[in-house]
Amino acid sequence: MTAFDPAALREAFGHFPSGVVAVGAEVDGTRVAMVASSFVSVSLDPALVAFCVQNTSTTWPRLEHAAGIGISVLGESHDVAARSLASRTGDRFAHVTTTTTPSGALLVDGASVRLDTTVDQQVPAGDHAIVVLRVNGFEVSGDVEPVLFHRSRFRRFGAFAS
Known part of the structure; x- marks a missing residue:
């Protein structure tokens, strides 16, 4: 085992x-x-999802009180958009096309799943917070392959031989 x-x-x-x-x-x-890579479904009844955010985030304090928060599951065509949205400097939306819902939730066009949510609760967890969101509406585009985050890089699915 590696020392901590x-x-x-x-x-x-x-x-x-x-x-x-x-x-x-x-x-x-x-x-x-x-951008978050810690997204997870939590519950169907009520409909809840969650993600984790660092306590040092300067973006989350701007979002946490919004009436609507959009969650967009990015597809493999969003690899450049993911880097852009994750950047700390420059125009985060340089390579991103979005739609805003009436609640103010910002959704990325072409995402495989788009959720219109509101904050349900935030749970302190070490140097992060677990943000639980209530799903108010959603849409699915089943033909969009996901972009993955693995070993600090954005990647695409490779072919899998069965």
Whole structure:
């Protein structure tokens, strides 16, 4: 076993591939979004999903009180958009086309799943918070393949031989 080291543990966690979602809203007329790779479904009744956000995030405080928050499950055509939305500088929306719902939820066009949500609760969890969101509406585009986050890189599914 490796001695506990935060950098080594982060690398170990990165060996688990995950999907990538954009979390966004229109706040005071401005599009605000971030990327999360910790998205998970939580409950069907009530309809809840969750993601984790670092306590040091400067984007989440701008989003957390929005009336509607969009969750867009990014597809493989969004690999450039994922990098853009995750950047700390520059125009995050340079390579992203979005739609805003009447609630203010910001949704990425062409995503495989788009959810219109509201914050249900936030649970402190170490250096992160677990954000639980109530799903108010959704749409699915079943023909969109996902983009994956694995070992600190955005990737696409490869062919799988059965």
